[in-house]
Structure formats: C-alpha cells, structure tokens
Amino acid sequence: MTSISVSSLRIVHGLPELLALKGQHVGTSGWMAITPQMVQAFADSTGDRQWIHLDAERAAKESPFGGTIAHGFLTLSLLPALSASTLSVQGTRMSINYGLNRVRFTAPVRVGKRVRLHLESADMEPERDGSVKMTWRSTIEIENEAKPACVAETLAKYYF
Template identity: 40%
Template sequence: MSKLVIGSFEEFKAYDGKEMGVSEYLKITQEQINLFADATLDHQWIHTDPERAKTESPFQTTIAHGYLTLSVLPYLWEQIAEFHNVKMLVNYGIDKLKFSEAVRVEDEIRLRAKLKSVVNLRGTTKAELNVELEIKDKKKPAFTATLIFLYHFE
C-alpha cells in the first residue's frame, strides 16, 4: 500500500470517517523487549525470562510489555501517512485504550487506522484516529484505542 501524503487541514479532512490505511508488519523480538525493560525498569519475568515463561506463563513464552506495543505507534503511523508543511506535531492523548491480546515474542504486529474526526481549532488541526494493533494470524487485536494528535500546519 502506498503512503498517504497530507499537507494541510483540508487534505486531512478529506479522510474524515474513512480508513486511512494499514502499516507493514513489525516483528517483536526478545532484544526489543529486554531493551524496553531496561529503559522502563520493568523486568517482570513474563517479559524477560524465556525459560521461566516456557513453564510458568499461560502464554508459554515471553510477552511484550503493553507499553512497548504503544511505543511503536509513531513508527507504524508514519508508514501510513506522511505529513508535509507541519511545524510541529504533538501527541495529545489516548482515549479508550483497551489491551485485548498479549503480543508474544516473535509475533508480528501492524497498525490499522481510521480517521474518526479532524477539526480546525484556531489554526491547530486536532485529529482523532481509531486504531487497532493487529497481530498476524490472531483474531483479536493487541489493543484498540483512539489516538489524538495536534498538527500545526504552516
């Protein structure tokens, strides 16, 4: 799929209520999980101890931190849409976040995004995206949420 190119509020508004696209798959590795554990000081064994996870975890392997899966959103979103003429982008919030499926080590994930709404607030574009983080070959997504971004177009 080709990346959308958006250079103004008006161009963004054309996608209001529509699916914007789907990213490529990203494989989650144990190295990523371990680095995230180091960065966040969350070394819970379900994330970082593959041997223990094999025998004690209901997933029978390590799983990614939920916040690790959230942290790759900007990377995946950039695969769907490219923004031009933007002075600044602010991550404004996440509404209705619900984790529904664990992401196991070596799972592949991708982002599916639909533009829920886009409004012009005195020159600032507020966009709300309904997103799902899909897991390859799984019925349930890792999570669903509404992402809120503020774009400051030139």
C-alpha cells in the same frame, strides 16, 4: 529498532486533504517483528522486568501464553513508528502527539510475532490556535491472530 516491512504510505497534501479523511480507513502499516532485544531494551528503559516479558524458560512453563510476551506499553509505544509508515501529512509547520482518550490491550503479543497498524480517522476539531486536533482509531493487529494486541483512540495536533 526493528525495521518495518514495506507498506503503502499514504501522503496527504495539506489541510483540505486531511479534513477529507474524516471517517475513513487511512491505511495499514507494514509488519514489525517484536524481538527479544526490543523487549529487553523496553524493560531496561522502564524498569518493568516481570518474568512474563524476560524469562523465556519460566514463561514457557508457567505462563498461559506459552512463552514471553511484549509489555503492553511497548506495543503502545510502537504507534509513532507504525503511524509514520502509514501516513505522512505534508505542509504542516509541525505535528504533535496530543494524548490518548482510550487504550485497551486486548491480546498479548508473543515475542517473535509481528504486528502492524490499521489507522482510521475518527474525528477532527479546529483549535483556537489554528491547529487541527485529530482523533485516530489505531488498531495494532498481531499476525495470524484473531484479536488485536491494542486498540487505542489517539490524538494528534497538526499546525499548518
């Protein structure tokens, strides 16, 4: 895995501090480079071996992107690592990925570029099992690009 550059990790202590985040920009991760090795490993894992991801020579000649690009789902799969470098919720028994409400891949990520996450708390719902379901607005920015790579509404459950 490619390393993430240093960012300001926001540490939240317990449920009251987590609930106080509603509607706030929580933080921004450090930068992570998208390497050819990451793209190749993702292609090997998923079987998605389209030439726009793996064939640098052909992509430079034929694609509208001027070179190879990361898979959209590779970009999305970086959310756990980027989130962990942005926010730490202390005092939980466990937290789980609960899914996604909406995902859009708004711009391609050229191999060699760097991305980072902007995380915002959108909503929270107490659940019957004692957990809290959080809805996060997750925007993956591409360095020096006007449009983000991915905008997603992600869900997590925190058990205290």
